[in-house]
Amino acid sequence: MDAGLFCGLAGRLKCVLFALSFLFLGYPAYAADTTTPTKSSRDVVLVGDAVCTKCHDEDQAYPVLRIGKTRHGVNADARTPTCTSCHGESEEHARTGDDDHPQPPDITYSVMNSAVPGAERVQNDISFAPSPASERSAACLGCHEGSSRMFWASSAHSNRDVACNNCHQIHTGDDRVRDVQQQTELCFGCHKEQRAQMHRPSHHPVPEGLMGCSDCHNPHGSAGTKQLAKDSVNETCFQCHVEKRGPFVHNHQPVTEDCAICHNPHGTTIAKMLKARPPFLCQECHSHSSHPSQAAALPDVRASSSRQLGSVGRGCLNCHTNIHGGNSTENSPTAGRFRR
Ligand code: HEC
Ligand code: HEC
Numbered sequence: 466m467d468a469g470l471f472c473g474l475a476g477r478l479k480c481v482l483f484a485l486s487f488l489f490l491g492y493p494a495y496a497a498d499t500t501t502p503t504k505s506s507r508d509v510v511l512v513g514d515a516v517c518t519k520c521h522d523e524d525q526a527y528p529v530l531r532i533g534k535t536r537h538g539v540n541a542d543a544r545t546p547t548c549t550s551c552h553g554e555s556e557e558h559a560r561t562g563d564d565d566h567p568q569p570p571d572i573t574y575s576v577m578n579s580a581v582p583g584a585e586r587v588q589n590d591i592s593f594a595p596s597p598a599s600e601r602s603a604a605c606l607g608c609h610e611g612s613s614r615m616f617w618a619s620s621a622h623s624n625r626d627v628a629c630n631n632c633h634q635i636h637t638g639d640d641r642v643r644d645v646q647q648q649t650e651l652c653f654g655c656h657k658e659q660r661a662q663m664h665r666p667s668h669h670p671v672p673e674g675l676m677g678c679s680d681c682h683n684p685h686g687s688a689g690t691k692q693l694a695k696d697s698v699n700e701t702c703f704q705c706h707v708e709k710r711g712p713f714v715h716n717h718q719p720v721t722e723d724c725a726i727c728h729n730p731h732g733t734t735i736a737k738m739l740k741a742r743p744p745f746l747c748q749e750c751h752s753h754s755s756h757p758s759q760a761a762a763l764p765d766v767r768a769s770s771s772r773q774l775g776s777v778g779r780g781c782l783n784c785h786t787n788i789h790g791g792n793s794t795e796n797s798p799t800a801g802r803f804r805r
């Protein structure tokens with residue numbers, strides 16, 4: 466509504482002034498509060514970075530300005546951090562930065578302690594001890610709590626002092642852990658046992674770069690065990706192996722319970738990532754009576770007996786072909802035995 470409508474003729478000049486002040490002074494002040502902040506002339510890449518970038522630049526052993534090219538450098542986004550969002554106000558540090566013995570910033574991550582490739586080669590003249598893992602992660606969680614990090618606090622990584630920067634690299638556009646091809650090596654760095662398993666003859670195509678650990682794991686923690694991407698082992702597998710979900714007319718109890726009873730998803734020396742070769746795999750459970758309990762033997766002239774067939778080729782699977790569940794509707798008491 467036009468402010469002028471409320472003005473008598475006598476007060477017209479005053480009114481015009483009032484309207485002008487509203488339009489040209491009041492409104493811009495209001496606008497400054499809601500639109501995104503803009504860089505001042507001395508800021509280099511992030512809003513308000515001048516206080517730090519007067520000393521830190523791209524020429525250092527560990528160049529910092531490349532952050533301007535990452536998602537953290539999108540200044541048009543009001544949620545974008547500045548140096549002090551992650552490193553703390555660090556006033557003492559900035560004040561003493563030129564001294565012989567500068568005070569450390571409030572939060573230090575230390576390149577040596579992070580995912581930076583070749584970090585061991587980055588040598589600063591002066592180096593500060595990294596802040597405790599919980600403080601380093603807390604700086605990030607201020608903006609990144611929730612969503613896929615909902616279970617971070619109770620995760621094995623957080624409990625064993627693995628911090629965000631052990632996996633994520635901030636001052637570069639190439640965050641290795643988010644690239645399926647490069648992620649595996651990073652995880653292997655701490656998980657030697659899985660490295661060995663993944664290089665066994667039967668494995669998921671992870672070393673080949675077609676899948677990443679994060680297809681099955683949420684390294685930020687999860688509601689289920691072992692930081693699995695879904696709430697259970699089976700739900701995690703069903704993401705890709707939907708045909709194993711069923712429903713089947715005849716279910717095999719261990720299959721509905723946990724795929725990892727028979728398979729090691731990281732890899733094994735036996736085909737199909739099986740933990741043991743049939744008949745031994747099957748005999749871990751089926752050994753009470755009849756042919757399932759018969760000792761393995763090489764086939765002889767009468768090689769048609771189930772005893773011998775159970776130990777050649779696919780073993781018990783020569784006959785029990787549908788081991789994950791059968792849909793036979795044959796009206797017979799033995800129909801449900803995963804033979805088709
Ligand atoms: C007056 C110069 C100066 C200013 C201003 C300054 N620094 Fe530093 N900073 C240094 C020096 C010198 C070092 C020692 C390491 C090196 O050789 O780079 C250092 C080291 C650091 C380190 C590495 C710590 C480690 O070992 O992990 C971080 C992080 C850091 N500064 C952040 C900041 C931040 C954030 C600001 C702004 C609030 C800032 N600095 C302002 C001079 C300065
Ligand atoms: C989103 C969080 C974040 C922001 C914003 C950020 N940093 Fe960093 N900084 C880190 C992390 C994490 C590391 C550890 C190395 C890495 O992951 O890249 C680091 C490393 C450093 C280092 C080297 C530390 C060492 O060990 O030598 C310096 C210096 C530094 N930052 C300064 C700055 C300056 C200056 C700014 C502003 C232009 C800034 N940082 C903005 C998170 C941040």
Ligand code: HEC
Binds near residue numbers: 546609
């Ligand atoms: C002041 C808020 C703030 C802080 C502190 C912060 N971030 Fe971010 N971060 C953002 C915003 C905003 C984005 C971009 C929007 C989004 O992806 O949600 C982002 C994006 C990211 C992304 C995705 C990048 C991409 O390319 O999609 C990662 C990974 C990330 N941050 C990690 C970290 C880590 C690790 C720290 C601590 C060292 C940290 N952040 C600290 C605000 C923050």
Ligand code: HEC
Binds near residue numbers: 617631
């Ligand atoms: C053990 C390694 C590891 C640690 C530790 C880690 N992350 Fe991640 N992060 C990943 C991987 C892997 C992805 C990619 C996930 C994907 O593509 O499904 C990711 C993705 C992200 C993303 C972008 C996608 C998303 O889920 O929103 C953000 C933001 C992020 N991490 C923040 C953090 C923060 C904050 C911390 C510390 C509290 C942290 N991360 C700790 C490995 C890690």
Ligand code: HEC
Binds near residue numbers: 656659671679693698
């Ligand atoms: C195809 C899915 C899948 C992929 C890919 C995968 N994992 Fe796993 N991982 C699992 C399952 C399922 C378990 C739980 C096994 C169990 O309960 O016996 C597990 C367990 C683990 C454990 C805990 C082991 C223990 O005994 O406590 C670690 C550590 C692990 N995985 C690391 C990795 C790493 C590192 C990668 C990438 C190199 C990776 N995983 C890739 C499915 C997968």
Ligand code: HEC
Binds near residue numbers: 632
């Ligand atoms: C800096 C070292 C480090 C890195 C890097 C790392 N982890 Fe871990 N991880 C650990 C530690 C320590 C544990 C807890 C002890 C253990 O089970 O070995 C752990 C545990 C796990 C577990 C078992 C969780 C549980 O609840 O038992 C899984 C799964 C896992 N990590 C997956 C990953 C994946 C996937 C990556 C890469 C995206 C990764 N880790 C990168 C150190 C690391």
Ligand code: HEC
Binds near residue numbers: 702737
């Ligand atoms: C992100 C998708 C994905 C997830 C999740 C996944 N797999 Fe797989 N799986 C694959 C791919 C891709 C192959 C390889 C198919 C090929 O080589 O033809 C495969 C192959 C297999 C094979 C056969 C290997 C062979 O030698 O033929 C088994 C057994 C298997 N997966 C079990 C599992 C189990 C158990 C889980 C859950 C812990 C799981 N998978 C989760 C994608 C996945």
Ligand code: HEC
Binds near residue numbers: 699703720725782
């Ligand atoms: C009782 C042991 C057992 C359990 C539990 C089990 N499997 Fe299997 N799985 C096998 C055997 C044995 C084979 C080899 C079949 C063959 O050689 O024809 C196999 C083969 C596979 C294959 C490759 C061949 C195919 O049929 O596609 C995939 C994929 C697979 N299993 C996924 C799963 C998933 C997903 C689960 C959990 C829902 C699971 N398995 C649970 C025993 C099991």
Ligand code: HEC
Binds near residue numbers: 718726746747750751
């Ligand atoms: C972890 C234990 C376990 C393993 C390993 C296992 N099974 Fe089973 N199996 C069971 C259970 C439990 C039942 C349900 C028994 C029942 O209903 O009496 C079952 C049922 C069966 C049945 C149907 C029995 C009936 O009375 O209808 C057949 C056939 C069978 N399994 C074959 C196999 C074969 C072949 C293998 C190896 C590839 C195998 N099982 C591995 C636990 C296992």
Ligand code: HEC
Binds near residue numbers: 770771780781802
């Ligand atoms: C030559 C085909 C054949 C082979 C090989 C075979 N089975 Fe069977 N199995 C059958 C048939 C047919 C039945 C149903 C008739 C019956 O109950 O005797 C059956 C029934 C079963 C049953 C349920 C009844 C019982 O006897 O307990 C189980 C469990 C079983 N098989 C497990 C196995 C295991 C474990 C192996 C490998 C050591 C195996 N089978 C090898 C054909 C075979």
